[in-house]
Amino acid sequence: MEMNLQPRAMKCFVSGAPFSEGDRVASLLVRSATGEVRRYDSLEANAGSLAPEGFVACRWVQVFKPHPREEDADRTLKLTADSLFLALADPATEQTPETARLVRFLALLLERKRLLRPRGRTPDGARELFEHSRTRQLFEVPATDLGPEFFAAVREQLSVLFGEPGPRAAPAVAAAPAGAP
Secondary structure (H helix, E strand, O other): OEEEOOOOOOEOOOOOOEOOOOOEEEEEEEEOOOOOEEEEEEEHHHHHHOOOOOEEEEEEEEEOOOOOOOOOHHHHHEEEHHHHHHHHHOOOOEOOHHHHHHHHHHHHHHHHOOOEEEEEEOOOOOEEEEEEOOOOOEEEEEOOOOOHHHHHHHHHHHHHHHOOOOOOOOOOOOOOOOOOO
């Protein structure tokens, strides 16, 4: 699952003030009426003034850390399931119900791709532990009931990001040659 999005902004979308280390930055992924997916970043104090047009797929808050100078700018332009998971599951990111649901879904996806390894549950059983294979970092993911309601909600969130899936074409039935029994 890949999509191209702009990387985290270096200044507040609402005020235009540059972010400094330690600022709390609120981020939103929004799908516009034209189908374009955009990321909006603002200071948490200004997040109430941020009203982008379109459907908000998810939102999160994290502490701003400047990019290392040697980081590859082209690599940061590509948002993958892995990088989205790392951003949303970061312990410094505040969880909302929609963010927690998306983190759980991404954990399932990345576990299947063997980028995350299950490491059991927390003592209270409310969260599952996963180890990220590349960074060796442990993440706690909500142990959510994976019923139909969960997948319906995730489908709605993903349709905001990727668009509604088109109707499936009915399989073509091969016509029997004339005179065949």
